[in-house]
Amino acid sequence: MDIQKINQIFADTAYVRMGGSAEELKCAEYLAGICTEFGGKAQIQPFPVQMADVKDAHLYADGVEIPCKGYRIAGNAEIEAPFYYMPNTDAYSLSQCKGKIVMIDGYMGYWRYQDILQSGAVGFITYDGHINYADSDIDDRELRPYVSKGNKLPGVNINAKDAVKLVENETKTVKIVLEQDEYEAQSHNVVLDIPGEIDEWIVLTAHYDSTSLSTGAYDNMSGSIGILALAEHFMTAPHRRGIRMILTGSEERGLLGSKAWVRDNPELVEKCVLNINLDMIGSIMGKFHACVTGEEKLVSYIEYFASELGFGIGVKQGVYSSDSSPLADAGVPAVSFARLAANNTGTIHNSYDTLKLMKAEHMLKDIAFIQAFADRMANAVQIPVKREMPENMKERLNEYLGRKRPKEA
Numbered sequence: 001m002d003i004q005k006i007n008q009i010f011a012d013t014a015y016v017r018m019g020g021s022a023e024e025l026k027c028a029e030y031l032a033g034i035c036t037e038f039g040g041k042a043q044i045q046p047f048p049v050q051m052a053d054v055k056d057a058h059l060y061a062d063g064v065e066i067p068c069k070g071y072r073i074a075g076n077a078e079i080e081a082p083f084y085y086m087p088n089t090d091a092y093s094l095s096q097c098k099g100k101i102v103m104i105d106g107y108m109g110y111w112r113y114q115d116i117l118q119s120g121a122v123g124f125i126t127y128d129g130h131i132n133y134a135d136s137d138i139d140d141r142e143l144r145p146y147v148s149k150g151n152k153l154p155g156v157n158i159n160a161k162d163a164v165k166l167v168e169n170e171t172k173t174v175k176i177v178l179e180q181d182e183y184e185a186q187s188h189n190v191v192l193d194i195p196g197e198i199d200e201w202i203v204l205t206a207h208y209d210s211t212s213l214s215t216g217a218y219d220n221m222s223g224s225i226g227i228l229a230l231a232e233h234f235m236t237a238p239h240r241r242g243i244r245m246i247l248t249g250s251e252e253r254g255l256l257g258s259k260a261w262v263r264d265n266p267e268l269v270e271k272c273v274l275n276i277n278l279d280m281i282g283s284i285m286g287k288f289h290a291c292v293t294g295e296e297k298l299v300s301y302i303e304y305f306a307s308e309l310g311f312g313i314g315v316k317q318g319v320y321s322s323d324s325s326p327l328a329d330a331g332v333p334a335v336s337f338a339r340l341a342a343n344n345t346g347t348i349h350n351s352y353d354t355l356k357l358m359k360a361e362h363m364l365k366d367i368a369f370i371q372a373f374a375d376r377m378a379n380a381v382q383i384p385v386k387r388e389m390p391e392n393m394k395e396r397l398n399e400y401l402g403r404k405r406p407k408e409a
């Protein structure tokens, strides 16, 4: 993979590709085509995802219409109720939800949703964007099936500028109108197996889908290109262990591609000894991180390895919000690599995530380090990291995957 090829892939995939959409499948086919170019025969593996076409969505605040996007998979409704902005999540704040349409900061995650549902809220509002950005973009959001568990409240997403106005104007009553068709469709993983000498496998993952406003150069065509470069390398480079590339779909919708692959391939998962996941690399700005979901010893190993190669890195043990987590949850030690820019030099999940954030030379440097690590692991006499999750990581995975409530401030 050279600079020209990297820039070509970025340019060819500079379109929105949400999980389950026709554009996502188009991108899957394109990436499988890149594998064909270097002699790899990739499979496009489908898995089911819930979809919705929103026909109509409106939000009125004391009779004045506010631009919004309706939450997908949140049912159909027309409801008017008192407005309640809930920045805190303590018992008192929750006791004020009953019969109201509740606006929260940030994402509608599993616990927040259960909270407002059980507290008797009748609808919800979220917001994104930034009060100082020139645009008034609104992201397309969904009430994830594993969040609602079938108990749907109507919701809308609005821009941060309007969210501030709702509070500043002491809005009394809001009305949500939401009409949509819900159905099942397919999203796709792009899988390429490059067998080794022994039946142990290293799984290389990166998601290629994007969110609704983003052409996802940084998050995460960058990581997809990185994994393609590794796959190309291992087509000819020696490797004792098998290399399995999985470019995942619908990661942005809750890691759906990696969850589906783990669920559908238990016998293959058993033979995975390590996952290397890339989610955002090669940006102009930003600090290089490795997040190890596995034995603490691997943190030290990667620190020493990077030092030996002369590569700046910050390594920690933890759970990274990406496709490494379903694999780690199945017992596979996982390392997520990422070059993370500060918010003011590289934002994601909005229209500013474009090629402008990227530098092909930085891509090559990041890929070279990751490839050196992958080479070492692929050819190790024995994989140094144990194939079991330490208790602290099991705990973090339970929290991250919604099985245990994390402590909140």
Ligand SMILES: [Zn+2]
Pocket (backbone or CB within 6 Å): 207, 219, 220, 279, 280, 322
């Ligand atoms: Zn990502």
